Amino acid sequence: MRTTIITFLTLVAFASSAAVAGMLEIGTVQLRATAPGMGMTGGYVAITNNGDSDERLVAVSAGFAKRVELHEMIHDNGVMKMRERDGGIEIPAGETVILKPGGLHIMFMGLGETMVPGEMREITLEFASGHKATVPAMVLKPADIKSDGHEHGHSDENSASHKHKHSHD
Ligand SMILES: [Cu+2]
Numbered sequence: 048m049r050t051t052i053i054t055f056l057t058l059v060a061f062a063s064s065a066a067v068a069g070m071l072e073i074g075t076v077q078l079r080a081t082a083p084g085m086g087m088t089g090g091y092v093a094i095t096n097n098g099d100s101d102e103r104l105v106a107v108s109a110g111f112a113k114r115v116e117l118h119e120m121i122h123d124n125g126v127m128k129m130r131e132r133d134g135g136i137e138i139p140a141g142e143t144v145i146l147k148p149g150g151l152h153i154m155f156m157g158l159g160e161t162m163v164p165g166e167m168r169e170i171t172l173e174f175a176s177g178h179k180a181t182v183p184a185m186v187l188k189p190a191d192i193k194s195d196g197h198e199h200g201h202s203d204e205n206s207a208s209h210k211h212k213h214s215h216d
Contacts, residue, residue, distance in 0.1 A: 069178040070098030071138065076170055076184035077192050078155075079148075081162040088162055089118075090153035090170065090184060091192060095143040103175035105135035109184075111168055113157025120150060129154070135175070147194040162186045 074093035081088050096102050107115045119132040129152070136151055138144050146152050153170075162168075164186055171181045 069102075069174075069176065071096055071102060071174065071178060071180070073172065073180055073182050076182055078162055078168060078184045078186045079192060080164045080186050080188050081158065083161045085161070086158055087154060087156045088158060089148065090155060091146045091148065091194075092153070092182075093143055093145045093195075094138050094172075096138040096140055099140050100176075101140050102138040102178075103135045104138060104172060105175050106173040107153050107170055108173070109155060109168065109170040111158060111160055111162075112155035113159070114155075115170075116154045116156065118152050118154045138174075145195065148189070148192055149194075164188045164191070 072095040074095075076090055076092040078090050079088045090107070094104065104117065107117065109115055116131045117136050118129045120127050120129050122128075127149075131154075132151070136144060136146070144151070166186045168184045168186065169181055170184050171179060173179050
């Protein structure tokens with residue numbers, strides 16, 4: 048019974064998390080859970096630009112992190128590395144850009160607290176046009192992070208994973 052309640056609350060949180068800033072639609076923000084003492088973590092989100100002009104994500108801030116950077120992955124002598132992306136992340140008109148593990152992502156550094164799966168946080172996204180959006184972010188175990196930017200559509204899988212409260216990090 049307890050599992051059912053947790054799952055229900057999770058779905059409510061997801062359902063209320065789509066936000067709109069101007070012509071931008073921001074999906075559920077997923078934060079990677081951390082082990083105690085870990086200083087940094089990644090954030091992932093799908094952003095759709097429903098407008099006629101290109102947009103650009105230029106900054107992200109969060110109360111739980113001293114510093115936040117926008118990162119990209121690069122190949123360096125056959126090794127994937129991440130680095131700060133100059134100029135932020137473009138969101139072309141009419142397109143959806145998905146920040147996901149192994150690709151573009153938000154890097155939260157100087158964490159002041161442990162990110163526990165199931166907990167909610169808030170982050171603020173700032174765009175070049177001046178639009179700002181403060182949106183809820185859900186902490187998830189790495190295995191539960193969806194790479195397609197859609198948190199719905201796999202409810203069976205989700206309810207199964209929420210039965211396991213331990214973490215392998
Ligand atoms: Cu990074």
